[in-house]
Amino acid sequence: MSLLTVANLTKAFGGLVANREVSFTLAEGEILGIIGPNGAGKTCLFNCITGFLQVDTGTVHFQGREITNQPPHAISRSGIARTFQLVRAMPDMTVLENVMIGAFCRLEHTDAAREKALDVLRFTGLLEKRDVRARELPIAIQKRMELARALATDPKLLMLDEVMSGLTGQETAEAVELLKRIHGQCEITLLLIEHVMEVIMPLSHRVIVLDQGVKIAEGLPSEIANTPRVIEAYLGEKYARSQKH
Amino acid sequence: MVMPRFLTYLIRDVRSFSVPARIVLGGGLLFLCLMPHLGFSSFFRTVVIQFLLFSFLAMGWNAIGGYGGQIDIGLAQFLAIGAYTSTMLLVWWDVPPWFSAPVGMLLAVAWCVIIGYPLFALKGHYFAIATIAAVLVLKDLFSNWELIHASRGVHLPLKQAPSLLYLQFHTNIPLYYVVLAMFLGGLIFLNWFRGDRLGYQLRAVKENDEAAKSLGIDIRIAKLKAYAIAAAFAALGGSFHAIYTMYIDPEAVMSTELSMQIALMAMLGGAGTLWGPIIGAAILVPLDRFLGSALGGSKSLQGLDLMIYGAIIMILAAVEPRGIMGILQRITRAVRGDRP
Numbered sequence: 001m002s003l004l005t006v007a008n009l010t011k012a013f014g015g016l017v018a019n020r021e022v023s024f025t026l027a028e029g030e031i032l033g034i035i036g037p038n039g040a041g042k043t044c045l046f047n048c049i050t051g052f053l054q055v056d057t058g059t060v061h062f063q064g065r066e067i068t069n070q071p072p073h074a075i076s077r078s079g080i081a082r083t084f085q086l087v088r089a090m091p092d093m094t095v096l097e098n099v100m101i102g103a104f105c106r107l108e109h110t111d112a113a114r115e116k117a118l119d120v121l122r123f124t125g126l127l128e129k130r131d132v133r134a135r136e137l138p139i140a141i142q143k144r145m146e147l148a149r150a151l152a153t154d155p156k157l158l159m160l161d162e163v164m165s166g167l168t169g170q171e172t173a174e175a176v177e178l179l180k181r182i183h184g185q186c187e188i189t190l191l192l193i194e195h196v197m198e199v200i201m202p203l204s205h206r207v208i209v210l211d212q213g214v215k216i217a218e219g220l221p222s223e224i225a226n227t228p229r230v231i232e233a234y235l236g237e238k239y240a241r242s243q244k245h
Numbered sequence: 246m247v248m249p250r251f252l253t254y255l256i257r258d259v260r261s262f263s264v265p266a267r268i269v270l271g272g273g274l275l276f277l278c279l280m281p282h283l284g285f286s287s288f289f290r291t292v293v294i295q296f297l298l299f300s301f302l303a304m305g306w307n308a309i310g311g312y313g314g315q316i317d318i319g320l321a322q323f324l325a326i327g328a329y330t331s332t333m334l335l336v337w338w339d340v341p342p343w344f345s346a347p348v349g350m351l352l353a354v355a356w357c358v359i360i361g362y363p364l365f366a367l368k369g370h371y372f373a374i375a376t377i378a379a380v381l382v383l384k385d386l387f388s389n390w391e392l393i394h395a396s397r398g399v400h401l402p403l404k405q406a407p408s409l410l411y412l413q414f415h416t417n418i419p420l421y422y423v424v425l426a427m428f429l430g431g432l433i434f435l436n437w438f439r440g441d442r443l444g445y446q447l448r449a450v451k452e453n454d455e456a457a458k459s460l461g462i463d464i465r466i467a468k469l470k471a472y473a474i475a476a477a478f479a480a481l482g483g484s485f486h487a488i489y490t491m492y493i494d495p496e497a498v499m500s501t502e503l504s505m506q507i508a509l510m511a512m513l514g515g516a517g518t519l520w521g522p523i524i525g526a527a528i529l530v531p532l533d534r535f536l537g538s539a540l541g542g543s544k545s546l547q548g549l550d551l552m553i554y555g556a557i558i559m560i561l562a563a564v565e566p567r568g569i570m571g572i573l574q575r576i577t578r579a580v581r582g583d584r585p
Contacts, residue, residue, distance in 0.1 A: 050459065052455070052458070052459075071458070071463070072458040072459055073458050073460075073461050073462055073463045073464070074463075076458070076459055076460060076461040077461045081459070081460075082459050084455070084456070084459075088453050088455055088456035088459075089453065089456070090448070090449050090452035090453050090456060090457075091452060091453075092452055093448060093449070093452060097445065097448075100445060101445060101446065101449040101456075101457070101460050101462075102460050104442050104445060104446060104460075104461075104462075105460055105461035105462075106461075107442075108442060109442070110440055110441060110442065110445070113442070113445075146456075149456075149460065150459075150460075153460055153461060
C-alpha cells in the first residue's frame with residue numbers, strides 16, 4: 001500500500017515554476033531518494049508536501065487521507081516529520097530540550113516527554129550531549145540533533161533534506177549507519193533529498209530525479225546513474241554528448 | 246490533573262535549590278509574611294504592595310512577552326477590563342470583588358482571544374506596535390463611554406463598616422495579604438507553566454518558529470494560550486488595583502506608560518525567567534516612587550521617569566538583552582568555569 005502519493009503537484013513563484021506536474025508514490029517501508037542539480041525544486045517539493053508552502057495545483061495524500069495544503073503542524077501530527085536543509089535548532093535550548101519539543105508532539109506530560117527524548121538520544125548516540133545548548137554544537141551534531149528531534153515525534157515517514165551535506169567522510173558514514181537503523185529498527189519510511197550521489201545511491205531503494213522542477217527520471221539507483229538525461233542534467237549537455245562519441 | 250502537578254513541580258524545584266538559595270528565598274518569604282507586624286511605616290507598606298502588584302502583573306506579562314517572546318506593550322487593556330469589571334459590577338449591582346474579579350478575568354481572556362487571533366498573524370515589532378494601537382483604541386472607547394462614566398472615572402462606593410466580603414478595611418494590612426497571596430499564587434502557577442508542555446512549546450516558538458511548526462506545534466494556539474494567561478493575570482491585578490485605590494479612570498488603568506512599565510520590569514529583571522519580573526519590580530517600583538516623591542512636584546521635571554525608562558531600555562539592549570538574570574547567569578557560569 002502506498003504511504004504517500006503526490007499527484008500532479010505544481011508550484012510557481014510568479015513566472016518561475018519550481019515544481020511542474022510532479023507525481024510519485026512512496027510505499028510503506030521504502031527508502032526513496034530525490035536527486036537533482038541545484039535549483040531543481042527538491043526543497044520546494046519538500047516544503048509543499050509538509051505544508052510549509054501552499055501548492056498551486058495537485059494533491060498530496062498520506063495514508064489514504066488528503067493532506068494537501070494543510071498547515072505544517074497538522075501534517076507533522078499526522079505522522080510526517082522533516083528536517084531542514086539549513087539546520088533549524090532552538091539555539092538556547094539544550095539538546096535534550098530540543099528533542100523534548102519533538103516528543104511533546106505526541107505526549108502531554110513533561111516527564112513522559114523527557115523519557116521519550118532520552119530514549120531517542122540514546123538511539124542516536126547523543127546522550128552525552130544532552131545538557132549542551134544547541135548553539136554550542138558543531139553543525140554535524142546539530143544535524144543529528146535535528147534528526148533526533150524529528151524522530152521523537154514518532155513519525156511514519158521521515159523526510160530528510162540534505163542531512164549529509166557539510167559532513168566529513170567519517171560523519172557521513174555514521175549518518176548513513178544511523179539512517180539504516182532508523183529504517184530497520186524503527187520501521188520508518190524515508191524520503192531523502194541528497195546532493196551527494198555517493199550517499200544516496202547505495203542507501204535508496206528507488207530514486208527520483210528532478211530537473212528544473214520536472215521529474216525527468218525514476219527508477220533503481222543503478223538504472224538512474226546511467227540515464228543520459230540524468231547525466232545531462234548534472235553534467236551539462238555537452239558532456240553527455242561527448243560521452244556518447 | 247492540574248493541581249497535583251502544580252505541587253509536584255513546586256516540591257521538586259524547592260528541593261533542587263542550593264542551601265544559600267533556600268535561605269534567601271525562605272528569609273524573603275518570612276519577611277513578606279511578617280512585614281506588616283515589624284513596625285515599618287505605612288509608606289513602606291504601600292511601596293511593598295505596589296511591588297507585589299507589579300511583580301504579579303510582570304509575571305503575567307512574562308507568559309506572553311518572556312516565555313512566548315511576543316513583546317506586548319498593551320497589557321494595561323486587560324488590567325483595565327479587570328478594574329472596570331470589578332468597579333462597575335460593584336456600582337451597579339453591589340457585586341463583591343470575590344465574584345467580580347473572576348468575571349473580569351473571563352472577559353479579559355475573551356477580549357484577548359478576539360484581538361489575539363488577528364494580532365498573532367503579526368511578528369516581532371509589528372506585533373508590539375499593534376498591541377499599543379489596540380490599547381489606544383480601547384482607551385479612547387472607555388474615555389467616551391458614558392455608561393462607565395467616560396473620562397471622568399469612577400469612585401468605588403464605600404461601605405459603612407469594614408467588610409471582608411467587599412475587601413474594605415480601615416488599614417491596608419488585609420489588602421497587603423490579598424496581594425501577597427496573588428503574588429505567591431502567580432509564582433507557583435508560573436513555575437508550573439514554565440516546566441509544562443506549553444512552557445516548552447512557547448520557548449520553541451520563540452527560538453525558531455519554523456522548527457516549532459515542523460514538530461507539531463500550532464503556533465497561533467500556543468501564543469493565544471500564553472496571551473490568555475497574561476490577560477487573566479492583568480485582569481486580576483486590575484481588580485485589585487480598583488479595590489485598593491477606590492478610584493479608576495481610563496488614564497490611570499490603561500496608559501501606555503503603565504503597559505511599558507509592566508513590560509520593562511520583566512525585561513529588566515530577565516524576560517522568560519521565573520525570578521526576572523520580581524527582580525525588575527523590586528528595582529523599578531521603588532525607583533518610580535522615589536522619582537514621584539522627589540521630583541513629582543516640579544513640573545519642569547515631568548517626563549524624567551520616561552527618560553530613565555528609555556535609558557534602561559537602551560542599556561539592556563546593548564549590554565544584556567536577558568536582563569539582570571542574564572547577568573547573574575553569566576557570573577555563575579564564569580565562577581563555575583563553563584564556556585559562556
